[in-house]
Amino acid sequence: MGSERITLLSTREIEKMRRAGRLAAQLLDYLAPMIQPGISTLELNDAAEGWTQEQGAKSAPLGYNGFPKSICTSINEVICHGIPNAKQILKEGDIINLDVTPILNGYHGDTSRTFFVGTPSPKAKKLVEVTEECLRRGIAEVKPGAKIGDIGAAIQEYAESNGFSVVRDFVGHGISNIFHTAPQVPHYGRRGKGKRLRKGMVFTIEPMINEGTWEAELLEDGWTAITKDGKLSAQFEHTLAVTDEGVEILTSRDR
Secondary structure (H helix, E strand, C coil): CCCCCCCCCCHHHHHHHHHHHHHHHHHHHHHHHHCCCCCEHHHHHHHHHHHHHHCCCEECCCCHHHCCCCCEEEECCEEECCCCCCCCECCCCCEEEEEECEEECCEECCEEEEEECCCCCHHHHHHHHHHHHHHHHHHHCCCCCCEHHHHHHHHHHHHHHCCCEECCCCCEEECCCCCCEEEEECCCCCCCCCCECCCCCEEEECCEEECCCCCEEECCCCCCEEECCCCCEEECEEEEEECCCCEEECCCCCC
């Protein structure tokens, strides 16, 4: 996951992260209307790649450790890192997470949302809503002096109180002009544990919440992670900066 040393970003660097983050939010807004039954995940990927290039940016996932596409498209039981392809067609009732990371002027904006394809089942709707609330609750813990464990504890408590589970195998991460760096940010844990948050730290919170067991399996492609029991998984992600007052969401859509 990169070096263990946590880099504190300068005001100037955070402004660059803000611009990249804004672009990431705009990319998800651009893709959102296309998420309809009948579209392939490859079409979503190609639309994302074209739009990203038009903005003078590039797609961080493309070629990252051999990842073959520009975005991750994770449908239903796929937890994360789903690879877009032409044969994978969205159908009524699916849920899909789009995870995008444009690089603008060397800095990364990393965000994801889970979308409904048509009308979701009541269970899928609840899972997605709880997952988004998990992200909000994790973000609410971020301020100077807090501990990384506070974030995971808030997420785990809310997810499990709703009958869902928190994925352990994938975590949030530091991010800057490097895609993945310290600190790691688990979405489960105990309050008061882990590294202390300081102004200038920038990292993602990206809870993956499962309908059934938290356990994951990796497919033969070496990327696609699915739920061990084949039940649904949802995810939401923002990139954040720790500020004097608390937290700034760098990938917020309402800038």
